[in-house]
Amino acid sequence: MDRAARVAVTALALAGCKPELPPLGEAVLVVDTDLPVPMLAGELRIDLYTVDPASGGAERWYQSRTLALPDPRDWPVSFSVFNPDDEGRREALVRLRTYPRGRLRDYRGERFLPPPAPSLPLDAPYRPPEAPVDEGPRLVVDGVDVTPAAEPQPGVTVDRLVKVALAEGEVGQVEVTLRGDCVGTMADLFGARSCEATERVLAPIADAVLEPRSSALPSVQGSFWPSEGCTDTPPPPSGAPYHDERVCVPGGAFIFGNLEAFGIAEASGVPERFVALPPFWIDRYEVTVARLRRAYAEGLAKVDDTPTVNDEPFDPAAEPNAPTFCTYTTAPGPREDHPVNCVSRATAESFCRFLGGELPSEAQWEYVAQVAGRDRETPYPWGVSEPRCDTVVYAVVDAGVSAVLGGNKCVAPDKSNVGPAPVTRFSHEGGDVSIGLGVVGLGGNVHEHVRDDFLALDTVFWIGAPLRSPVCVVDSPLAKSMRGGAWSANASVVYSGLRNKYLVGDSDLFTTLGFRCVWPATP
Numbered sequence: 001m002d003r004a005a006r007v008a009v010t011a012l013a014l015a016g017c018k019p020e021l022p023p024l025g026e027a028v029l030v031v032d033t034d035l036p037v038p039m040l041a042g043e044l045r046i047d048l049y050t051v052d053p054a055s056g057g058a059e060r061w062y063q064s065r066t067l068a069l070p071d072p073r074d075w076p077v078s079f080s081v082f083n084p085d086d087e088g089r090r091e092a093l094v095r096l097r098t099y100p101r102g103r104l105r106d107y108r109g110e111r112f113l114p115p116p117a118p119s120l121p122l123d124a125p126y127r128p129p130e131a132p133v134d135e136g137p138r139l140v141v142d143g144v145d146v147t148p149a150a151e152p153q154p155g156v157t158v159d160r161l162v163k164v165a166l167a168e169g170e171v172g173q174v175e176v177t178l179r180g181d182c183v184g185t186m187a188d189l190f191g192a193r194s195c196e197a198t199e200r201v202l203a204p205i206a207d208a209v210l211e212p213r214s215s216a217l218p219s220v221q222g223s224f225w226p227s228e229g230c231t232d233t234p235p236p237p238s239g240a241p242y243h244d245e246r247v248c249v250p251g252g253a254f255i256f257g258n259l260e261a262f263g264i265a266e267a268s269g270v271p272e273r274f275v276a277l278p279p280f281w282i283d284r285y286e287v288t289v290a291r292l293r294r295a296y297a298e299g300l301a302k303v304d305d306t307p308t309v310n311d312e313p314f315d316p317a318a319e320p321n322a323p324t325f326c327t328y329t330t331a332p333g334p335r336e337d338h339p340v341n342c343v344s345r346a347t348a349e350s351f352c353r354f355l356g357g358e359l360p361s362e363a364q365w366e367y368v369a370q371v372a373g374r375d376r377e378t379p380y381p382w383g384v385s386e387p388r389c390d391t392v393v394y395a396v397v398d399a400g401v402s403a404v405l406g407g408n409k410c411v412a413p414d415k416s417n418v419g420p421a422p423v424t425r426f427s428h429e430g431g432d433v434s435i436g437l438g439v440v441g442l443g444g445n446v447h448e449h450v451r452d453d454f455l456a457l458d459t460v461f462w463i464g465a466p467l468r469s470p471v472c473v474v475d476s477p478l479a480k481s482m483r484g485g486a487w488s489a490n491a492s493v494v495y496s497g498l499r500n501k502y503l504v505g506d507s508d509l510f511t512t513l514g515f516r517c518v519w520p521a522t523p
Contacts, residue, residue, distance in 0.1 A: 025166035042101035172210025180224030258497030373436020406490035
């Protein structure tokens with residue numbers, strides 16, 4: 001018998017019953033998902049509870065099982081809940097949770113966190129309640145506490161409650177689809193509410209209707225947000241030194257945030273959350289000095305005093321934020337193919353909008369750097385290998401604190417490579433090039449402006465943000481987001497899951513900060 005068949009005959013008995021007895025009442029639950037398998041749905045957690053007659057919610061937890069379902073052929077999965085005695089009608093509350101494999105947190109009792117109320121300030125912390133004193137409910141079988149040590153992370157989990165009522169002679173089937181629109185909406189276990197099909201909406205649960213037994217329909221996995229490419233055509237590229245080629249990023253859904261970046265104060269990569277993006281176009285390279293200069297010649301209006309002009313060569317002995325490392329010059333010069341830096345977000349935004357685009361959102365940037373074009377998330381745009389001096393522009397500063405912290409690792413003996421580099425420096429195979437898409441320079445050279453204001457991932461905005469194309473915009477932000485590594489950074493900053501920020505008004509002289517643009521695509 002193959003794996004799918006073994007899963008299909010998995011049986012869970014109602015509380016207080018002996019599973020070896022022949023069932024007198026039975027419901028076969030057929031569980032499917034519209035999420036892609038296994039990237040966003042690789043495991044299924046099944047928990048059974050008795051029903052509280054007063055609330056209709058959970059009363060006593062009596063069984064738990066986790067099924068590994070990494071093969072798309074495993075879905076839909078079926079199991080039976082049965083009543084093997086004739087003591088009349090019995091009810092069971094079945095909790096179904098699907099999530100990416102390994103996305104777990106310590107179980108410390110039920111810590112229900114409803115969707116944030118619209119009246120809450122977007123920048124306010126929004127965290128799970130304190131764990132119950134007894135860390136309940138607990139799973140106790142024959143007097144032994146066998147409570148699982150971990151549970152699925154709510155932010156990346158579809159959490160659905162199904163109430164099954166069985167009596168002698170009743171046999172049927174219940175089909176349940178765990179829908180992507182419900183990722184991140186935690187079920188109210190004791191209040192008998194869960195998300196069924198509408199984002200951030202908890203609906204009261206009713207008794208499941210037993211339908212006649214039949215063959216399961218084909219799985220709908222992957223239909224929530226199918227990966228679609230771009231059918232429109234971008235403008236033809238101009239070549240060097242503009243390097244204005246665009247790349248199509250197919251739409252898709254992914255996990256935004258990173259467990260590996262846990263604990264970095266407000267820049268922590270947790271709690272992770274689910275994001276879905278439509279297809280879009282992105283600059284293959286960071287915007288060069290030549291591109292910005294051409295835009296001014298074609299009518300782009302200046303919105304402030306940036307970019308800062310520097311008509312002198314780089315001074316390798318200077319600290320990294322000294323104006324000597326600004327790339328823009330009064331007239332065309334030897335740095336036309338360098339990323340433009342020392343530029344405000346307002347100027348970056350005006351440039352992108354002048355061309356009909358905008359700055360990428362933080363979610364778009366992370367999707368391109370870690371997920372798009374590959375079958376699993378990677379820590380770096382090029383894959384899993386650590387950055388090297390011959391593949392990424394980083395650690396090429398020879399003065400100041402950055403050098404002391406490892407930012408001088410890649411400085412050449414003659415110091416000729418100190419400072420930002422041409423955008424094509426490591427555009428070769430094996431260099432700073434994203435898998436599948438070929439987007440260059442996401443790992444190093446300059447940090448990049450993104451469209452979002454900066455807030456921690458455990459604030460009201462991010463916990464309650466829409467699943468589709470979220471962008472963090474708040475009134476009077478204190479900080480703005482930026483992503484990616486830079487020429488002055490050490491290896492830890494090259495990691496693509498690292499969130500970063502700068503205080504409002506502080507970006508104008510950042511010699512380590514540039515940008516690229518995105519455009520909506522026609523799927």
